[in-house]
Amino acid sequence: MAIITYREALNQALREEMSRDDRVFLMGEEVGVYNGAYKVSKGLLEEFGEMRVVDTPITELGFAGVGVGAAMVGLRPVIEFMTWNFALLAIDQVVNAAAKMLYMSGGQYPMPMVFRGPNGAALQLSAQHSQAFESWLAHIPGLKVVTPGTPYDAKGLLKAAIRDDNPVVMLEGEMLYNTKGEVPEEDYIVPIGKADLKREGGDCSIITNGKMVLVAMNAADQLAKEGIHVDVVDLRTVRPMDVDAITASVRKTNRAVVLEEGWEIAGIGAQVVDYVQRECFDDLDAPVVRVHQADVPMPYAKTLEKTAKPDVAKTIAAVKKVLYLN
Amino acid sequence: MAAKKKSDAKGLPGDPQLRKDLLHSMILQRRFEEKVGEAYALGKIGGFCHLYIGQEAVSTGVLSMLRADDYVVTTYRDHGQALARGMTPRAIMAELFGRIDGCSRGKGGSMHLFDRNTNFLGGHGIVGGHVPLAAGVGFAIKYRGGDQVIACFMGESVVNTGAFHEALNMAALWKLPCLFIIENNKYGMGTAVERAAAIKDLSRRADAYDGMHGEYVDGQDVFAVRDAMERALGIARRESKPVLLEIRTYRYMGHSMSDAVSGTYRTKAELDEYLKRDPINLLKARMLEAGDITDADIAAMEQEVKATCQDAWDFADASPEPPLEALYEDVLVDTTS
Ligand SMILES: Cc1ncc(C[n+]2csc(CCOP(=O)(O)OP(=O)(O)O)c2C)c(N)n1
Numbered sequence: 001m002a003i004i005t006y007r008e009a010l011n012q013a014l015r016e017e018m019s020r021d022d023r024v025f026l027m028g029e030e031v032g033v034y035n036g037a038y039k040v041s042k043g044l045l046e047e048f049g050e051m052r053v054v055d056t057p058i059t060e061l062g063f064a065g066v067g068v069g070a071a072m073v074g075l076r077p078v079i080e081f082m083t084w085n086f087a088l089l090a091i092d093q094v095v096n097a098a099a100k101m102l103y104m105s106g107g108q109y110p111m112p113m114v115f116r117g118p119n120g121a122a123l124q125l126s127a128q129h130s131q132a133f134e135s136w137l138a139h140i141p142g143l144k145v146v147t148p149g150t151p152y153d154a155k156g157l158l159k160a161a162i163r164d165d166n167p168v169v170m171l172e173g174e175m176l177y178n179t180k181g182e183v184p185e186e187d188y189i190v191p192i193g194k195a196d197l198k199r200e201g202g203d204c205s206i207i208t209n210g211k212m213v214l215v216a217m218n219a220a221d222q223l224a225k226e227g228i229h230v231d232v233v234d235l236r237t238v239r240p241m242d243v244d245a246i247t248a249s250v251r252k253t254n255r256a257v258v259l260e261e262g263w264e265i266a267g268i269g270a271q272v273v274d275y276v277q278r279e280c281f282d283d284l285d286a287p288v289v290r291v292h293q294a295d296v297p298m299p300y301a302k303t304l305e306k307t308a309k310p311d312v313a314k315t316i317a318a319v320k321k322v323l324y325l326n
Numbered sequence: 327m328a329a330k331k332k333s334d335a336k337g338l339p340g341d342p343q344l345r346k347d348l349l350h351s352m353i354l355q356r357r358f359e360e361k362v363g364e365a366y367a368l369g370k371i372g373g374f375c376h377l378y379i380g381q382e383a384v385s386t387g388v389l390s391m392l393r394a395d396d397y398v399v400t401t402y403r404d405h406g407q408a409l410a411r412g413m414t415p416r417a418i419m420a421e422l423f424g425r426i427d428g429c430s431r432g433k434g435g436s437m438h439l440f441d442r443n444t445n446f447l448g449g450h451g452i453v454g455g456h457v458p459l460a461a462g463v464g465f466a467i468k469y470r471g472g473d474q475v476i477a478c479f480m481g482e483s484v485v486n487t488g489a490f491h492e493a494l495n496m497a498a499l500w501k502l503p504c505l506f507i508i509e510n511n512k513y514g515m516g517t518a519v520e521r522a523a524a525i526k527d528l529s530r531r532a533d534a535y536d537g538m539h540g541e542y543v544d545g546q547d548v549f550a551v552r553d554a555m556e557r558a559l560g561i562a563r564r565e566s567k568p569v570l571l572e573i574r575t576y577r578y579m580g581h582s583m584s585d586a587v588s589g590t591y592r593t594k595a596e597l598d599e600y601l602k603r604d605p606i607n608l609l610k611a612r613m614l615e616a617g618d619i620t621d622a623d624i625a626a627m628e629q630e631v632k633a634t635c636q637d638a639w640d641f642a643d644a645s646p647e648p649p650l651e652a653l654y655e656d657v658l659v660d661t662t663s
């Protein structure tokens with residue numbers, strides 16, 4: 001298997017799916033001539049031309065709606081947001097249009113489209129550019145929401161998302177684009193709605209998604225040195241959530257930490273904890289502990305930012321807490 | 327560019343059959359919505375329900391000029407356009423009654439009429455939100471190299487939204503075959519257009535985009551609407567460029583069923599003034615005067631329309647409510663099989 005970056009994995013997924021199906025096109029700010037704000041679409045304009053790799057004005061509401069309209073009449077748009085912070089301007093189209101169209105038309109108008117782009121914090125981008133929106137989007141029936149944490153999952157999930165006849169939201173990570181991993185040469189998809197047990201250990205389950213998968217894996221490595229072995233359950237998709245994977249792990253370890261990038265209140269972790277208390281109440285040996293961003297807008301100053309973010313140290317502390325080690 | 331007036335011996339545009347069809351389309355909308363008002367009062371229809379009465383020359387004028395393979399998208403005030411597009415009164419009434427035989431299977435209601443068979447891409451409830459969809463349909467037409475157009479109806483309040491400008495800019499930039507049709511009925515709920523828009527002549531919004539054709543049209547005269555559409559289609563279909571029409575009309579009823587007919591924001595005198603230019607009466611008068619139709623013809627047409635509307639009511643009333651299993655259907659396309 002080739003070792004490639006997350007960015008290259010996404011690029012391959014786009015190229016392969018656009019070659020496979022000429023109804024698929026990519027639209028967004030700087031996706032063409034500039035090769036993508038984060039270079040995810042590098043080379044695609046040259047290969048597919050400007051009807052299929054479309055540079056838009058800075059007009060998120062507008063081009064998200066263009067995607068919805070095109071999907072209504074049978075095209076398969078991939079709408080790239082430069083980041084999800086800017087997608088807030090387009091949220092009407094995602095929530096009120098794409099997520100509702102099939103239902104309110106009584107099944108007549110499916111929305112075979114993808115909304116994608118980087119989500120969450122990078123480094124010192126401060127309040128308006130450092131937000132993780134998983135839980136906002138996962139709240140909405142009519143959407144599927146995927147959050148790949150590795151190059152393998154990024155490619156497989158994007159290919160699955162493009163082939164899906166439903167509107168799929170894909171949350172990537174600016175800090176993930178340069179990360180590397182093994183990706184097969186041959187065609188594959190990662191099924192939407194399936195979690196992945198990224199690491200096995202019997203002492204505790206760390207349930208996480210997206211960018212936090214790396215944090216969890218790192219924490220697991222360090223815990224292993226102290227003789228503590230954890231399951232890392234990568235949800236991969238946060239809507240629909242793979243409840244079976246969560247419960248299988250927690251029934252085995254009897255303890256759980258839920259790690260997410262976003263804020264606490266009504267976060268993804270709150271939903272995971274709800275599933276755990278309903279399905280695994282008698283299996284638990286300790287209350288579930290959550291790790292998440294501090295309940296503040298992201299600060300700029302380095303130390304403050306570091307303090308606000310969920311990280312390896314906080315994850316390790318949480319695991320020790322559910323093991324009653326501190 | 328002005329379309330050549332094709333008048334026949336009676337000095338009227340079009341031919342006798344076409345004129346009868348136009349009148350029929352407008353009368354059907356009017357009587358159908360009167361029935362809707364009755365059904366609403368009886369509690370057979372719920373929720374928000376916005377009548378189109380007074381604006382029928384717009385829907386009929388515009389849609390009588392489209393081809394079957396063209397597309398239509400509109401707002402929550404969608405009954406008139408759905409009828410003028412050829413959706414059946416039965417399917418529309420059943421939708422309003424929230425029944426399984428409704429055009430959106432009882433899931434959409436008054437504001438969300440959809441019909442794949444007639445390329446009716448829905449009534450949409452977020453003011454301005456559907457205008458980018460029209461640009462997207464225009465994009466898809468161009469992507470496929472087709473020669474269809476999309477007609478996008480909107481209230482005059484929409485010209486003040488960001489979505490409108492974002493969509494028009496892209497449509498002009500990418501030369502998309504979109505007809506943006508403002509139905510200026512003078513009010514957005516209780517706000518008069520001059521209290522909301524910092525521009526008087528709304529079609530001049532087109533001037534913000536190089537080369538975009540904009541014009542205003544008398545929306546009470548179905549022939550004037552058709553003339554404007556002929557020019558608009560010449561541009562949209564043949565040159566693949568967007569057009570902005572401001573069609574001036576008037577709504578005779580309240581904003582929705584919960585709003586009194588004249589209300590606090592307009593006077594009874596104003597309403598009476600506009601009633602003098604009722605689009606249906608204007609058309610009838612012209613046809614009668616030219617000897618194109620007789621009072622007996624009109625009475626027969628009214629009779630037939632009345633029966634059609636009663637049939638739609640009876641059909642809707644007899645249609646079952648959606649089964650409870652339908653609650654969880656069509657949230658997502660099933661991709662498991
Ligand atoms: C974004 C948004 N804001 C407010 C509303 C509530 N609302 C519904 S219709 C309406 C007035 C719209 O007027 P206009 O566009 O002129 O259309 P008309 O009702 O006259 O056909 C308002 C404010 C809404 N549906 N969407």
Ligand SMILES: [Mg+2]
Binds near residue numbers: 481482514515
């Ligand atoms: Mg209005």
